[in-house]
Amino acid sequence: MSNISLLWVDDEIDLLKPHIIFLEKKGYQVTTCQSGTEALEEIETKNFDIIFLDENMPGLTGLETLTEIKAVKDFIPVVMITKSEEEYIMEEAIGSKIADYLIKPVNPNQILLSLKKNLDNTRLITNKTTSNYQQEFRKIAMDLTAVDSYADWSELYKKLIYWELQLEDVENTGMLEILEQQKTEANNEFFKFIENNYQNWFSQENEAPILSHTAFKRFVLPEITKEQPTLLVVIDNLRYDQFKVFEDVIQTYYKSKKEHTYYSILPTATQYARNAFFAGLMPSEMEKLYPDYWLNDTDEGGKNQFENEFLAAQLKRLGKDINYEYHKITSLQKGKKLAESFRSQKSLDLSVVVYNFVDMLSHAKTEMQVIKELAGDDKSYRSLSLSWFKNSALLDIIQQAKQMNFKLILTTDHGTINVNTPTKVIGDKNTSLNLRYKTGKSLTYNERDVFAVKDPKKIHLPSINMSSSYIFAKGDYFLAYPNNYNYYANYYKNSFQHGGISLEEMIIPLAVYTPK
Incomplete structure (x- = not known):
């Protein structure tokens, strides 16, 4: 923590000596001054990671000093400290993009918490989020083996998205990679669920979502x-x-x-x-x-x-x-x-x-x-x-x-x-063009990669001709013709497509x- 340098500006700085000793024992480098003018001189010659600024000072007020600081070094977080609870001061300070707002008397732990919020925020959030997801990982894995209803799948998908949004800004990218693997596994299982149940939803409507x-x-x-x-x-x-x-x-x-x-x-x-x-x-x-x-x-x-x-x-x-x-x-x-x-x-x-x-x-x-x-x-x-x-x-x-x-x-x-896995399909010239599903007659495909419906009437879809069938790609697969296969496989890989079967x-x- 010794590389963290802070400036504390207060016209009664001597009264804050216990707070400063407390922070120095924690490893922070503390520079002090007693006026806004001195503070502006300090930031001209030194680099600070954060500034604690008293609002009520003779000469330049805290708000006036804040404006001057922001004009020259807008990137430094400034924590406003004041005796006043007047609303207009809070609004002025917040409007000037302060990092935190503390009301006197402050205790050392309040100061430490503000420092951690503003300077150690990313690391702390990463550690906490990663720890929480690690605990949740096993539960999600168990849920994947037990989920057996459309309502359960909705809840599981929402849980995966919750963690994806939580993890996307943490520094530990390994956790996000693990989550992506869980989403892939979930989509594989979801495909089996749809393959086994979708057609029944139309004959047993009380069991359907x-x-x-x-x-x-x-x-x-x-x-x-x-x-x-x-x-x-x-x-x-x-x-x-x-x-x-x-x-x-x-x-x-x-x-x-x-x-x-x-x-x-x-x-x-x-x-x-x-x-x-x-x-x-x-x-x-x-x-x-x-x-x-x-x-x-x-x-x-x-x-x-x-x-x-x-x-x-x-x-x-x-x-x-x-x-x-x-x-x-x-x-x-x-x-x-x-x-x-x-x-x-x-x-x-x-x-x-x-x-x-x-x-x-x-x-x-x-x-x-x-x-x-x-x-x-x-x-x-x-x-x-x-x-x-x-x-x-x-x-x-x-x-x-x-x-x-x-x-x-x-x-x-x-x-x-986002599709990444091509799978070959062959159809006549009247086959539909979508990359995630095809409808037409005499379709040839890898049965493991698609959900095939030979009789469209059973899932209430129209037939282009008497022998039309439908196939729906699973997970992140996309359907590509053998002609120019490598070109199209590379062209459409990592593109966003729809029409098939996935949670997304x-x-x-x-x-x-x-x-x-």
Whole structure:
């Protein structure tokens, strides 16, 4: 600790001699002075790791000295110490980015705690977090052998994400690597669970989780009232970990009322999962009832052009008279335009906003080298997504919604996974193009790497032709054709894809918030 140097500024410094001796015995190098002017002279000639600054001094006050210090050495943490409990002094100090605020009389342990918080923070958090995860590691490993229900899988996945977010900033990268291995093992077991149970969910609905086509009716509809407007935001392609870091920003304006999870249907792709969410129907039912709205994989045209019509039909089918508007945001200009006119939504019962940015980001990572470098792993992908959200028109809309007393519901349609393992598949020219699932006839594949469904009707999916089947990739696998196999395997490796079976793609967050 002897390399830690601190400056203590107080016009009654002699009275603090016991505190200084205490710190020196702990190994800290303490320099003292009795005025703001002396302090500024000291920091010109010496380097300090932290400054303790008395607020009430003759000449330059503590706040005035703080301003001068920040002007020349903004990076040095400053702890303000004062006799006064007046609120304006606290606000001034906090506004000037102080590191801590202590009220006299202070005891030596208070000073030591402040030093540790500010200077030893990273090491202490690393040690504590690592220790806690080491204790939890064995429990998660045991849970993996015992988990046998969709609810257990949701809870286990949330626990893994909690620890991933806790460990991402610690210095011990080995712990994060262990967690990644646990996530891989979890996805392997989850794949077996889905393979064994997914088809049964449609014949034994009382044993099934809430799925894409039942989520709106179950979770959204009960929240819509005539007394308070509701803003439903569906962010395309949003994973649970991204949702959790977005939530930290949202909770500046909203408090969490309820957090649910539901399961995306297969394929975990927008044209299937999001259409099912808005229609309240499975894809085979949409194809049958609304042939003008539903397009199969090999059909020309956009596959999500009729979400508004699907939603209107679902509300009518449920006998609900809800005054709503639907908005799909696919560009910065559209987002800004809605933000500028959002006050007009106040008179509605429900405002639906579908935001496509995260999906565009995942595709851009595949296609643009700069995005590949900025989002090379899950941590940086979260960080890039969060940076967008903090500066987006969507956050502007959410802030306005809070001011107008909207209830907020935030969800997505499916998640995405960083794929790294290619597996070969052979199909004819009419086989679908997605890297995480394929539909077509006469598909050839490695049975260990996919969940194959020979009869699509059993999982309520349409057939492109009489002998069509579906295959869904497991874990971090992606499907590649033998032609130019090495090129495509390298091109798509470490890209974010969706459509297959993984915890990241299938377990969907849906949260309800009320304004603060």
